[in-house]
Amino acid sequence: MNAVAAKGLGRVFRQRQRNAGVSAALRSFINPVWTSKVAVRDIELVIPQGSVVGLVGANGAGKTTFLKMMSGLLHPSSGEIQVLGHTPHLREPAFLRRIGMVMGQKSQMWVDIPAYDTFMLLAAIYGLDETKARARVEELATLFGVSGQLGVQVRRLSLGERMKLEVMAALLHEPDLLILDEPTIGLDVLAKETLRRFIRDYNKEQKTTIILSSHDMEDISELCDSLLVIHKGELVFKGSLTDFTRDQALKSRVQEILAGV
Amino acid sequence: MNAKAFSRVLKNTIIVDLEYRFNYAMIVLSSLITIVMEWAIFSHVFATRSEVGGLAASSAFAFILYGMLLRTVQSLWGPVFTSIEEIREGGFRRYILQPIFHPSYFLAQSLGNKATPLLGATFICLIFKSPLFSSPDTFLALHELPYTLLSFALSTLLLWGAYLLIVYGSFFLDESSFLIVSLNIAASLMSGSQLPLSWYPETVQKVLLWTPLPLWGDWPLRAALGMLTLDEKINYLTLWALWATIFAGLIVILYRRGLQRYESFGG
Numbered sequence: 001m002n003a004v005a006a007k008g009l010g011r012v013f014r015q016r017q018r019n020a021g022v023s024a025a026l027r028s029f030i031n032p033v034w035t036s037k038v039a040v041r042d043i044e045l046v047i048p049q050g051s052v053v054g055l056v057g058a059n060g061a062g063k064t065t066f067l068k069m070m071s072g073l074l075h076p077s078s079g080e081i082q083v084l085g086h087t088p089h090l091r092e093p094a095f096l097r098r099i100g101m102v103m104g105q106k107s108q109m110w111v112d113i114p115a116y117d118t119f120m121l122l123a124a125i126y127g128l129d130e131t132k133a134r135a136r137v138e139e140l141a142t143l144f145g146v147s148g149q150l151g152v153q154v155r156r157l158s159l160g161e162r163m164k165l166e167v168m169a170a171l172l173h174e175p176d177l178l179i180l181d182e183p184t185i186g187l188d189v190l191a192k193e194t195l196r197r198f199i200r201d202y203n204k205e206q207k208t209t210i211i212l213s214s215h216d217m218e219d220i221s222e223l224c225d226s227l228l229v230i231h232k233g234e235l236v237f238k239g240s241l242t243d244f245t246r247d248q249a250l251k252s253r254v255q256e257i258l259a260g261v
Numbered sequence: 262m263n264a265k266a267f268s269r270v271l272k273n274t275i276i277v278d279l280e281y282r283f284n285y286a287m288i289v290l291s292s293l294i295t296i297v298m299e300w301a302i303f304s305h306v307f308a309t310r311s312e313v314g315g316l317a318a319s320s321a322f323a324f325i326l327y328g329m330l331l332r333t334v335q336s337l338w339g340p341v342f343t344s345i346e347e348i349r350e351g352g353f354r355r356y357i358l359q360p361i362f363h364p365s366y367f368l369a370q371s372l373g374n375k376a377t378p379l380l381g382a383t384f385i386c387l388i389f390k391s392p393l394f395s396s397p398d399t400f401l402a403l404h405e406l407p408y409t410l411l412s413f414a415l416s417t418l419l420l421w422g423a424y425l426l427i428v429y430g431s432f433f434l435d436e437s438s439f440l441i442v443s444l445n446i447a448a449s450l451m452s453g454s455q456l457p458l459s460w461y462p463e464t465v466q467k468v469l470l471w472t473p474l475p476l477w478g479d480w481p482l483r484a485a486l487g488m489l490t491l492d493e494k495i496n497y498l499t500l501w502a503l504w505a506t507i508f509a510g511l512i513v514i515l516y517r518r519g520l521q522r523y524e525s526f527g528g
Binding site for chain 1: 359
């Protein structure tokens with residue numbers, strides 16, 4: 001069964017354009033100029049359940065836009081997408097209960113209170129049994145080595161500790177699909193390795209479908225069994241990691257893309 | 262959003278507030294300053310007269326205290342500005358990814374946000390309400406209490422609805438914080454919570470009747486002072502139901518359309 005199926009998926013953003021300076025701002029105030037930016041164009045793909053898929057591309061390539069459409073954060077401008085048999089942007093509770101998302105740049109934790117309080121709130125939102133939720137928090141915290149940080153205000157924690165808590169928050173309700181958008185961004189080598197090990201083991205044990213976007217090819221090569229390469233909004237490669245590794249020309253091209261060449 | 266999640270949001274908001282103890286000192290201080298300033302104005306007004314625009318001098322102090330209490334409960338800054346910022350900067354996505362209905366979440370946050378300042382304001386009221394400061398008979402009669410509490414609660418809900426409309430306006434305007442300031446000024450000066458509406462020119466009073474403003478100040482405060490007839494009580498409730506229906510409809514429309522437009526900026 002497929003976890004994700006997209007057909008002709010596209011997203012266009014409307015942007016206001018103007019030059020720098022006060023006079024340009026004044027002109028734009030009176031007569032704003034709007035342009036369209038195609039962030040994602042005509043994506044066709046199928047992702048089987050239980051797989052770990054890597055998504056790579058340079059900054060602004062459309063990775064995050066694609067992931068946002070997959071999670072229901074964004075409405076597509078064209079085409080359609082089905083995730084776990086649901087149309088994501090309809091935000092059906094049954095769908096939202098089956099997905100988890102971590103965005104490296106944005107937190108879903110309440111930063112002014114200890115993480116434990118946020119976890120208990122999430123448990124209530126997802127309708128989890130409180131005793132089981134507490135046990136799951138403790139289990140995940142032990143796996144990530146953050147048991148001692150559960151009672152500390154989140155904003156006082158290091159980036160690595162926060163990221164582990166973000167992943168824990170996304171996994172608390174045991175989703176069938178986990179979307180990770182640059183989860184290792186800004187982490188040190190040790191923290192990256194802990195996170196990778198966890199994701200690998202978690203996928204093996206739970207058979208959760210994981211979609212991981214990253215700039216770090218090490219994340220991809222260590223975790224993923226298939227790969228999607230996105231460039232200027234278009235999918236330029238979809239296939240197994242083995243195929244990708246064998247194709248030297250493609251590999252060099254992707255490295256150029258990631259380097260922004 | 263289920264009741265358990267609602268109460269968790271409420272609890273978490275109170276926990277956040279308790280993390281910042283200094284805020285309470287500021288709330289108590291600003292409330293006291295407001296009382297002193299209003300008292301100075303009212304003393305001047307009542308210096309030569311025993312009644313102005315239907316308000317007796319003996320009730321003036323009660324009006325000031327209830328007005329302060331009402332504004333403390335009603336005014337929202339934290340949840341409103343946080344929500345606007347979240348819409349602008351992409352943080353709003355956490356509400357979209359979770360199986361929740363944001364208006365309920367916002368209500369729980371607002372209640373939590375107001376729980377502790379309300380205790381402070383009630384405490385100040387109790388101190389000033391003591392016979393040491395004024396005659397107890399100028400204050401709320403017990404039989405007026407249920408309707409007064411109802412009017413305070415409904416009036417506050419309606420104003421929070423207006424705040425939420427402005428929050429969702431950010432989906433369309435990009436920036437709507439300036440509207441919050443305008444709403445706060447209007448709710449404070451034109452609703453009758455700072456000065457009785459009966460002191461305003463008749464034309465202004467007539468215009469205000471076409472707006473929800475009197476529901477945010479004049480209604481609950483006149484209820485608290487026992488100045489409403491039965492007909493007026495019913496009329497106000499009807500008017501509230503009308504505006505509440507309009508606000509609820511607009512909130513749902515703006516929220517749904519806003520989510521369709523939401524671009525979830527910021528990576």
